[in-house]
Amino acid sequence: MGTGEYMKKRDLKKSPEPKMKKKKTGRSIFVIQKHDASHLHYDFRLEIDGVLKSWAIPKGPSTDPKDKRLAILTEDHPIDYADFEGVIPEGNYGAGKVIVWDKGTFSNKKDKTLSEQFDDGVLEVEIKGKKIEGGYALRRFRGEKNWLLIKMKDDKADARRNPVSSEPESVISGKKIEELEKPGL
Numbered sequence: 132m133g134t135g136e137y138m139k140k141r142d143l144k145k146s147p148e149p150k151m152k153k154k155k156t157g158r159s160i161f162v163i164q165k166h167d168a169s170h171l172h173y174d175f176r177l178e179i180d181g182v183l184k185s186w187a188i189p190k191g192p193s194t195d196p197k198d199k200r201l202a203i204l205t206e207d208h209p210i211d212y213a214d215f216e217g218v219i220p221e222g223n224y225g226a227g228k229v230i231v232w233d234k235g236t237f238s239n240k241k242d243k244t245l246s247e248q249f250d251d252g253v254l255e256v257e258i259k260g261k262k263i264e265g266g267y268a269l270r271r272f273r274g275e276k277n278w279l280l281i282k283m284k285d286d287k288a289d290a291r292r293n294p295v296s297s298e299p300e301s302v303i304s305g306k307k308i309e310e311l312e313k314p315g316l
């Protein structure tokens with residue numbers, strides 16, 4: 132995957148999404164965007180080598196280590212995408228509303244580099260978000276695109292929490308996705 136696929140899928144004269152360019156923040160940012168497109172999903176993104184590696188998770192992340200959440204690998208996104216919240220107009224790729232559901236930083240839990248782990252299909256990271264915290268593993272299980280997101284067992288694991296339903300609002304604007312307004316034309 133390179134940086135071309137993102138640009139190929141979009142006409143940025145018609146969509147307010149940011150341009151693709153490689154850019155390291157040096158902070159290892161992580162973001163989860165709630166995206167109400169043709170199917171509602173949560174886009175889970177980790178900064179690796181100047182891009183946001185991205186997975187679409189239909190049910191969103193869980194805080195219960197017993198849950199295995201399907202995570203479909205999607206194209207690399209630009210680092211600037213981590214702050215994108217808005218409406219992608221009808222007729223464009225990914226048309227629909229986007230809010231920043233959680234955002235923060237993460238660290239590598241293993242002594243292999245993140246890109247080596249990505250290539251191996253087993254990534255283990257320590258997340259520091261506002262809603263999601265602690266160890267998470269991403270494991271590729273079938274083909275190139277089918278991965279699972281699993282909460283690792285630690286003191287942040289909690290089978291009773293369900294932040295996807297109990298904390299639906301944006302960590303940037305405080306808005307729920309239904310409250311985003313279509314841009315005036």
Ligand code: MN
Nearest residue numbers: 166174187225
């Ligand atoms: Mn999406």
